[in-house]
Amino acid sequence: xxxxxxxxxxxxxxxxxxxxxxxxxxxxxxxxxxxxxxxxxxxxxxxxxxxxxxxxxxxxxxxxxxxxxxxxxxxxxxxxxxxxxxxxxxxxxxxxxxxxxxxxxxxxxxxxxxxxxxxxxxxxxxxxxxxxxxxxxxxxxxxxxxxxxxxxxxxxxxxxxxxxxxxxxxxxxxxxxxxxxxxxxxxxxxxxxxxxxxxxxxxxxxxxxxxxxxxxxxxxxxxxxxxxxxxxxxxxxxxxxxxxxxxxxxxxxxxxxxxxxxxxxxxxxxxxxxxxxxxxxxxxxxxxxxxxxxxxxxxxxxxxxxxxxxxxxxxxxxxxxxxxx
Numbered sequence: 001x002x003x004x005x006x007x008x009x010x011x012x013x014x015x016x017x018x019x020x021x022x023x024x025x026x027x028x029x030x031x032x033x034x035x036x037x038x039x040x041x042x043x044x045x046x047x048x049x050x051x052x053x054x055x056x057x058x059x060x061x062x063x064x065x066x067x068x069x070x071x072x073x074x075x076x077x078x079x080x081x082x083x084x085x086x087x088x089x090x091x092x093x094x095x096x097x098x099x100x101x102x103x104x105x106x107x108x109x110x111x112x113x114x115x116x117x118x119x120x121x122x123x124x125x126x127x128x129x130x131x132x133x134x135x136x137x138x139x140x141x142x143x144x145x146x147x148x149x150x151x152x153x154x155x156x157x158x159x160x161x162x163x164x165x166x167x168x169x170x171x172x173x174x175x176x177x178x179x180x181x182x183x184x185x186x187x188x189x190x191x192x193x194x195x196x197x198x199x200x201x202x203x204x205x206x207x208x209x210x211x212x213x214x215x216x217x218x219x220x221x222x223x224x225x226x227x228x229x230x231x232x233x234x235x236x237x238x239x240x241x242x243x244x245x246x247x248x249x250x251x252x253x254x255x256x257x258x259x260x261x262x263x264x265x266x267x268x269x270x271x272x273x274x275x276x277x278x279x280x281x282x283x284x285x286x287x288x289x290x291x292x293x294x295x296x297x298x299x300x301x302x303x304x305x306x307x308x309x310x311x312x313x314x315x316x317x318x319x320x321x322x323x324x325x
Contacts, residue, residue, distance in 0.1 A: 061311060064259065064262065078102050087112050091112055095181075103195040110189035111185075113181055122167075130163075131161075134160060134163060193232065198235075204232055208229040209253050211225050226255065233249060246263075251264040258309045261301050262313040
């Protein structure tokens with residue numbers, strides 16, 4: 001199967017989720033702590049992974065389900081009061097809360113510092129020229145009947161003005177943050193991930209996947225990197241954070257066809273559920289595509305292992321991902 005084919009199907013299912021996730025990774029959020037920050041606590045009754053599984057399926061379930069039993073997360077109540085575009089003030093507010101151990105504050109601090117780690121330090125004139133060019137591009141598209149939205153505006157002039165103000169504000173606020181703080185932006189993400197914040201693990205996973213693409217890596221090094229990012233995602237799933245992003249990252253980046261089948265078929269089944277209310281003329285073609293894709297994943301699994309792979313998928317879906325459709 002080609003990557004383009006896989007991407008086309010996934011786009012049908014999770015395009016909105018991926019766009020939202022990209023925003024989550026790179027944009028400071030006042031209420032992000034309420035949405036995802038967490039202190040992990042163990043479930044009061046740990047699950048026995050293979051208690052009800054057929055004996056021949058147990059080895060695969062033991063190998064591929066998250067190493068931790070399902071857990072619950074205590075959501076952070078911390079919110080940022082500083083204006084989101086004044087990153088120096090955001091950092092000043094987050095630092096003491098992060099230092100006190102709040103996972104969401106750790107993650108937001110890491111994300112905010114990451115935005116300033118490589119800032120756009122162009123002069124006012126250079127920023128204005130760049131915005132003017134963008135405005136001309138918008139105007140050209142509008143004349144072609146293609147509506148474009150930049151900085152929340154469809155009007156090229158208003159969009160350019162907002163872009164100039166935003167870029168200058170980001171540049172000036174980042175300049176007020178010390179290099180000492182900027183140098184530890186990844187440390188805060190790692191601390192947040194270790195403390196149980198699931199959104200902090202996404203950029204760490206992304207960095208490991210990028211490293212895997214280095215053509216000079218030895219096979220053993222690539223396997224070690226894959227094991228690291230899979231462990232991070234499995235921690236998210238163990239925490240009950242089983243979003244389409246987790247499933248998509250497993251499906252798109254694992255080199256194990258069984259892992260691709262487990263998480264890819266879960267994703268396709270979510271897609272089937274999501275299109276259930278569509279009119280028949282729209283639903284049937286998409287349904288056929290999703291089912292065909294699931295069969296492709298299954299075909300890559302050795303026949304003698306397919307039953308165990310299906311049992312593993314169903315076990316993860318029932319015990320770790322039951323709070324997601």
